[in-house]
Amino acid sequence: MRIAQTTYSTRPRGGVVHTLALAEALAARGHQVTVWTLGRGGDDAFFRPVDPSVEVRVVPFAPRDDESVGDRIERSIQAMAAAFDPAGYDVVHAQDCISANALFAPAAPGAGAPPLVRTVHHLDDFTTPRLVECHQQAIVRPDARLCVSRAVADEVHQGYGLEPTVIPNGVDAARFARAAGPDGAEARARWRAELGRYVLALGGIEPRKGSIDLLDAFALLRDDHPDLSLVLGGGETLFDYRPYRARFDERCAELGIEPVVLGTLADDDVPTLVAAADALGFVSTKEGFGLAAMEALAAGVPVVARDLPVTREVFGPAVAYADDVPGIAAALAAAVDGTLPVDAAAGRALAARHSWAGAAAAHERFYERVVREGGDGGHELDLTDRQPARRG
Template sequence: MRIAQVTYSTKPRGGVVHALALSEALARRGHDVTVWTLGRGGDQAFFRRVDPAVSIRVVPFEARDDESVGERIARSIETMGAAFAEARMRERYDVVHAQDCISANAVGPCLRTIHHLDEFTTPELVRCHDDAVRRPLARICVSAAVAADVERGWGLTPTVIPNGVDSARFAAAAGPSGDGDRARWRDRLGEYVLALGGIEPRKGSLDLVEAFALLQRRRPDVRLVFGGGETLFDYRDYRARVDARIAALGLDPVVLGVVDDDELPSLVAAAGALAFVSTKEGFGLAAMEALAAGVPVVARDLPVLHGVFGPTVVYAADPPSIEEALVAALDGAGPAAGPGRDLAASHSWDDVALLHEQFYEAVGGEGDHGAAVDLVHRHGAR
């Protein structure tokens, strides 16, 4: 099949990571895959090396400081839409698969993966979000909980195909071959709790700061480290609130920003614990990668995360319980690492690619998602 995977950024956000890994796995199965994306800020390539078997199309997207988030998203849709429409007839794709709201609104008839659902108040964003759920020919969700939310909210029945995980890469970073890289992080940071995804509302950063202030009374030598944080949205007000609270509490976290992809596994593997306290998630890829590295995870007490992780992580609902769970994790009193490693290893990208291939064949050009649901469930998707 000739497949177009469409995403909105070159940066390491969850949907982008998913699009690249899925595309590489589909290429390994013999498909002709092209990944389309917007090149924001002059980017001409993705945040990591991509298998040369996958073609890349980066659509230039100039930065503007004089537009709102709604205007930027509308311009993103228009820019991608114009470039993709010109190529679509020439390339004659068998499958067009959008990985986010912007892509789904830009490319016309498509299949869509809904990684998680957002809640917006800006009318343009509300409309964009709703159209990107309703208009696709068929939908995939990465967890049963998100699929249930789509069914409740829109009366639609997505197919559930979980995320894949590059578990071997994170397991290797935790093994003997990764000793030197882990030591370099620990020499730089000491003992640390890691949070990935940057400082933003959905990641529960303010609750984590409050929890860490409690933790430092008992474990003053442990540091809080934030990694990642590339986003389309303007979270400056939230970041200012977090910074003000950090100052008031006398904390000194390390904010790494976007971490080089080659360095990410060792950063995760060297952590004493991963704080995964998002208020909304669709699957939890960063937490699954931490489990692959044998790192204990403290997760927000959300139904979707219970459904994905079961008893392999510790759940917490508020700053005091987050603090208690982090202390237990640092002291080695959480769940054994083996089941978490096994869970991460069970999420093979090659298996995920097979399920996508079957989904594409089942829906064809008509978007028969009922057929896809039956077919994928017969092959054991969780």
């Protein structure tokens, strides 16, 4: 099967990580896979090497300092639409609203295009009119929809009357397990020498990640754990969170906390950074799956998650839950003290069950049905280890 995967950035966000891992796993099954992306800020490659069995097409996208978020979204859509050619693909799979809109924008060339699949990783509450339109159109207009959790699929059904198919994320559990073992000992020691003991959060400083709640919880935690640091990694985003970041910085000053903000990380540094943490704070107000938390479980690191339907669905009893600042602080205290009532072995086993090979097999069956039927039927797929034959 000839498959096009599309994403809006070359930089490390959850959807981009998903795109690359899925593309590589599909290629390993014998499919011809091309990943299309926008090269923001002069990027001409992804944040990490991509298996050579996957073709990569980077569409140049020069930065402009004077444009609004809405204008940047519109320009992103038009740049991808002008470059993308659907000819020769059996199925096209968009991983975000920007690339999905590009694939049915008026500027997109070609007639008789292959079916368009969209993965809705989570629903957002945007206020910028062009983003609201982009978000909605990318849900209702594709031929078929996927979600990475039942909780998000239920939200799509409640909001739009549609029935997405659920295929959970994979995770490279072995990579994070190695980082927690003897092979990662030297790198973990370097992180500890630089950062001391720390609570980690990944994904940047933004409203959806609950960054200010985590900061307030850390202030309570610090009273009894003055040796701990709060470390924040990642944060590459297309959107403008400067007002929220300003509030975060003001709150840091009020609390007398100086978190370590690492920003975008080299891909090779992430597993040992996670493995060296005392705990992962995963307190997002909205998530689709929780890849960072699953990676932490693979490394044997305790996770404190906000109590959401999606986190209950995905993680069950493998993480600790909290729904307010005092609860987050109490759960983090138990995590760093080693008294959190969760089973690290069960967390590792959970992560190991979410393989990209299994996700790719499920996507393969979904694509075949969409090509055959011209759209989705909203059926849940069997995610057992049934392995269809390789094909080109």
